[in-house]
Amino acid sequence: MQSKDLLQVAEQFGSPVYVYDAEKIQFQYNRLSKAFSKVSKLRINYAMKALSNVAILQLLRDMGSGLDTVSIQEVMLGLHAGYEPEKIFYTPNGVSLEEIEEVNAMGVQINIDNLSILEQFGTKYPEVPVCIRINPHVMAGGNANISVGHIDSKFGISVHQLPHLVRIVENTKMNIVGIHMHTGSDILDIGVFLYAAEILFDAAKSFKNLEFLDFGSGFKVPYKKDDIETDIEELGKKLSKRFNAFCVEYGKELTLIFEPGKFLVSEAGCFLAKVNVVKQTTSTVFAGIDSGFNHLIRPMFYGSQHHIENISHPKGKERFYSVVGYICETDTFANNRRIAEIKEGDILSFRNAGAYCYSMASNYNSRYKPAEVLWMNGEGHLIRAHETFEDILRNQIPLPQAVETV
Numbered sequence: 001m002q003s004k005d006l007l008q009v010a011e012q013f014g015s016p017v018y019v020y021d022a023e024k025i026q027f028q029y030n031r032l033s034k035a036f037s038k039v040s041k042l043r044i045n046y047a048m049k050a051l052s053n054v055a056i057l058q059l060l061r062d063m064g065s066g067l068d069t070v071s072i073q074e075v076m077l078g079l080h081a082g083y084e085p086e087k088i089f090y091t092p093n094g095v096s097l098e099e100i101e102e103v104n105a106m107g108v109q110i111n112i113d114n115l116s117i118l119e120q121f122g123t124k125y126p127e128v129p130v131c132i133r134i135n136p137h138v139m140a141g142g143n144a145n146i147s148v149g150h151i152d153s154k155f156g157i158s159v160h161q162l163p164h165l166v167r168i169v170e171n172t173k174m175n176i177v178g179i180h181m182h183t184g185s186d187i188l189d190i191g192v193f194l195y196a197a198e199i200l201f202d203a204a205k206s207f208k209n210l211e212f213l214d215f216g217s218g219f220k221v222p223y224k225k226d227d228i229e230t231d232i233e234e235l236g237k238k239l240s241k242r243f244n245a246f247c248v249e250y251g252k253e254l255t256l257i258f259e260p261g262k263f264l265v266s267e268a269g270c271f272l273a274k275v276n277v278v279k280q281t282t283s284t285v286f287a288g289i290d291s292g293f294n295h296l297i298r299p300m301f302y303g304s305q306h307h308i309e310n311i312s313h314p315k316g317k318e319r320f321y322s323v324v325g326y327i328c329e330t331d332t333f334a335n336n337r338r339i340a341e342i343k344e345g346d347i348l349s350f351r352n353a354g355a356y357c358y359s360m361a362s363n364y365n366s367r368y369k370p371a372e373v374l375w376m377n378g379e380g381h382l383i384r385a386h387e388t389f390e391d392i393l394r395n396q397i398p399l400p401q402a403v404e405t406v
């Protein structure tokens with residue numbers, strides 16, 4: 001998508017608006033498949049919590065993708081988007097046995113991440129094929145909030161509890177068909193990933209009926225200029241070789257699974273917002289946009305640095321700006337950022353707005369959530385209308401009549 005395309009979208013659908021480039025999503029999907037083309041059974045399950053618009057789910061379904069889901073509602077959305085239940089994985093954390101049973105009844109692959117549920121589920125449904133989430137305790141990830149493999153993490157069954165785990169499996173005679181790990185987002189070092197993979201290979205030897213190994217995700221994509229990204233091609237070369245050797249050792253051709261979210265959709269997305277006000281104070285020039293952390297919370301929540309461009313006047317002299325929102329709290333998108341001179345009414349484009357942006361949006365300050373547009377074959381297709389006042393009122397139940405104040 002070029003700036004002129006983005007401007008056209010802002011013109012046509014208004015601002016603020018999310019725009020996703022279908023080609024970029026397809027490119028990333030094919031890139032990952034290609035990197036692991038030496039593995040004969042590869043499966044990519046899109047982690048839909050990154051961006052759960054039904055049109056995006058359909059786009060990936062048509063490419064042959066499976067889905068990784070973390071809630072029963074995500075499973076329902078996936079089924080609604082036309083995924084076969086067998087293509088959906090359910091990898092929840094801290095949900096009730098009742099929810100797991102309900103999802104199991106839908107024919108979806110269950111992935112269990114604690115010993116208590118494993119024992120309860122295994123006792124009740126010994127015949128159901130189950131995957132187990134192992135925590136290899138490998139520290140990966142750029143931010144403590146998104147690092148899920150470390151020793152204090154709430155995710156997965158500790159690899160140190162393997163003997164206990166195996167005992168539960170033997171006692172219940174349950175059917176373990178896969179083991180899984182997900183060490184968190186933002187893997188910078190392939191060596192760390194390969195090290196965690198070794199722990200998974202080792203754990204896999206304790207189970208005789210495996211069909212797949214799921215290596216989760218956490219691939220890092222560049223956000224800022226000169227950012228490092230996970231070298232997928234290099235990882236593909238090394239892990240494929242090791243995986244194929246492991247299959248020989250295990251005596252069976254297993255399926256290798258990944259479940260990327262950010263890698264597939266982050267760079268495909270742009271968030272467009274209009275500058276309402278340029279405010280010069282004694283020390284700072286603020287550019288105040290028609291949005292806030294209600295639409296894009298990552299900069300405030302994770303400290304993410306989304307590249308910002310002035311697509312209305314890209315050639316202007318660069319100046320330093322603090323880009324802020326209209327929420328009645330501090331909601332700073334960027335501090336002291338060099339951006340081509342901004343005039344009121346200009347459209348700013350935020351990059352890397354595909355993953356964990358719209359899906360984390362809220363109605364804080366009773367603002368509407370923005371529209372979403374898919375850019376495909378040279379034009380913008382509306383895939384979610386922006387909200388209206390009806391949406392704000394939906395499900396609210398007013399008192400039957402005015403309440404007298406005392």
Ligand SMILES: *Cc1c(COP(=O)(O)O)cnc(C)c1O
Pocket residue numbers: 047049050068070091182184185186216217218219259260261262263355
């Ligand atoms: C969130 C999540 C992913 C996707 O992580 P990314 O960093 O977006 O690739 C994969 N697997 C599980 C279990 C997750 O919770």
